[in-house]
Amino acid sequence: MSVTAAKGFTAAGVAAGLKDSGAPDVALVVNTGPRLAAAGVFTGNRVKAAPVLWSQQVLGGGQVSAVVLNSGGANACTGPLGFQDTHATAEKAAEVLGVSAAEVAVASTGLIGLRLPMDRLLPGIATAAEALSPHGGEKAAIAIKTTDTVHKTAVVEGPGWTVGGMAKGAGMLAPGLATMLVVLTTDADVPAADLDTALRAATRTTFDRVDSDGCMSTNDTVLLLASGASGVVPGAPEFAEAVRAVCDDLAQQLVRDAEGASKDIRIEVVNAADEDEAVDVARSIARNNLLKCALHGEDPNWGRVLSAIGTTSATFEPDELNVAINGVWVCKKGSVGEDRERVDMRYREVRITADLAAGPHSAVVWTNDLTADYVHENSAYST
Amino acid sequence: MSVTAAKGFTAAGVAAGLKDSGAPDVALVVNTGPRLAAAGVFTGNRVKAAPVLWSQQVLGGGQVSAVVLNSGGANACTGPLGFQDTHATAEKAAEVLGVSAAEVAVASTGLIGLRLPMDRLLPGIATAAEALSPHGGEKAAIAIKTTDTVHKTAVVEGPGWTVGGMAKGAGMLAPGLATMLVVLTTDADVPAADLDTALRAATRTTFDRVDSDGCMSTNDTVLLLASGASGVVPGAPEFAEAVRAVCDDLAQQLVRDAEGASKDIRIEVVNAADEDEAVDVARSIARNNLLKCALHGEDPNWGRVLSAIGTTSATFEPDELNVAINGVWVCKKGSVGEDRERVDMRYREVRITADLAAGPHSAVVWTNDLTADYVHENSAYST
Structure with missing residues (x-):
């Protein structure tokens, strides 16, 4: 299930001490290839958190080796020092994974306006790297929860390939995406440009049409990573439909877990x-x-x-x-x-x-x- | 105070049985002249209640002899029959007051989608006409309350003339006016076109900038009636400022009485x-x-x-x-x-x-x- 349902991915979720509760708060998703194609959609809010600004740059290259996600702090409205923190986060992941920091996306969620405790986050990334597993998808999904009451995952199987994903979000859900972090993975062999087309079409009619409380987040991030590990090149329509179906499933889970809702x-x-x-x-x-x-x-x-x-x-x-x-x-x-x-x-x-x-x-x-x-x-x- | 602070106006508020509680629910404001100049500003909502559609026509003529207001029912989304009810309301007031129905404005507030009990409203108008008094402004202000916890009035004195008014509103307050009914009166001698200029300028920076809950009503109505009874023609800037000050005072009272608010x-x-x-x-x-x-x-x-x-x-x-x-x-x-x-x-x-x-x-x-x-x-x- 989750981000490790598709072949070519490992993941982990660990507790790094960002949350006072001691609950898991750092997740890592790694694309083990052979391809590293990726696409991303980000918040339409003009006040963007540091990890959004960073990851937009990373996605510009169309290649992502790994995604570091943390709950327990949004790293939004934290100025140049906050951006340096995100950069250091990517560098740390790059170092422990042996990849380029320019291919490490970062996503954060939690309170706005607080610096992240880097003395806890950076060791947490090393711990997560040691815990990486092809069965780690559930733990990763758990580690990105904030006020979510349940973790959220979905999988759709195509002929010979799979699209899976995880999401967090329970409030501040509105168009231009919600306060949500979503990572989708697939082992289909799809180039970055086609991932981008499929992802934008999917989010437009799923996540973008969830409007729980009209509030648009500074941190919304939806990533789609393709490993090509299945060796199968799917038809564009069937792949687009699978991505849409996973997004729709996760979007429905967000609605059903919205903060305080009874309807x-x-x-x-x-x-x-x-x-x-x-x-x-x-x-x-x-x-x-x-x-x-x-x-x-x-x-x-x-x-x-x-x-x-x-x-x-x-x-x-x-x-x-x-x-x-x-x-x-x-x-x-x-x-x-x-x-x-x-x-x-x-x-x-x-x-x-x-x-x-x-x-x-x-x-x-x-x-x-x-x-x-x-x-x-x-x-x-x-x- | 209220709509009878200015000379040339009488008013009344009575219980006609529109509200189950038995509280006052019909108000009448009558301009006894010598002038009958008037201006109005109405909801920006495209779904307009029958009394808004009616009163917009009345105000097109720039003359208003009387205003009938009721709480206990908005007469909105009631179709052609609802419009006939408003028409009958104006005709009844015209009959008992001996004026033209084309110079009787109507305003309603309460639940949307319900016909008004005309068998109670029409006798109520006759009762209100009998109760008309140059000291009736407070009673009129009380009769237009819905979920308001207090009635709302304001008065500003100019040199030799007065602007006074009443308002109701405690929710659905948003731009393009709130669920609010406001009647302002003045004994200054001001023609309809100048009333319109002063009223639009005043509402733009007062009522239109109260946004209690983002919800725009179908019934918002702000009327300004001038009797000319003072015989004084005020300067345009000082008159505009007096109208603005009364609107601002009433708008602040709306904010302070917003439903359930603690801040x-x-x-x-x-x-x-x-x-x-x-x-x-x-x-x-x-x-x-x-x-x-x-x-x-x-x-x-x-x-x-x-x-x-x-x-x-x-x-x-x-x-x-x-x-x-x-x-x-x-x-x-x-x-x-x-x-x-x-x-x-x-x-x-x-x-x-x-x-x-x-x-x-x-x-x-x-x-x-x-x-x-x-x-x-x-x-x-x-x-």
């Missing part, structure tokens, strides 16, 4: 004039705090859905809008529709369908409800 | 390239749920401020950003600044200053923290 909310906008407008409307609904509170209270408050749609510039006529909640069309033609008492809100998944009656396009965005637990978790996080 | 958060963006960018950045900070939770927990989490700034397209360099919380510059040059332990977070007001180091412009937006009480209040509102 997973699937928002589908249909009959939009184009896909971008469908996404805009879905995101506006996903970010409406009043609606998210109502759904937490199992109240099918379609008025708040219409109110959210009305703030967008998408193509629609207010008196042509239709809204279904869990299959009941509670709003028809912008007004009262079927009896809202018929909506069964008892289950964790809530399905909202918003029909713009403006064209043939659609999109799905996932979000969560807004709960007192979310408030508690995020008002006490750094204390 | 009033003043976000000032300074050194922006232009005012629009300053507002965009301030609003992005105001809408960051993670930050709002942190401030609720009295955690001066400047990393979440930077993360919010980074999602905007405003002009700035990430490593030139500075952030102060309650006067302590906890972030300098995009990195760790003064000791965050020095920030005193015990008081209700929190002041955030974000320095973009990009120009001479600034703007202030007010918001509130995100609390478990907000979640509770809004997950149980309609049940």
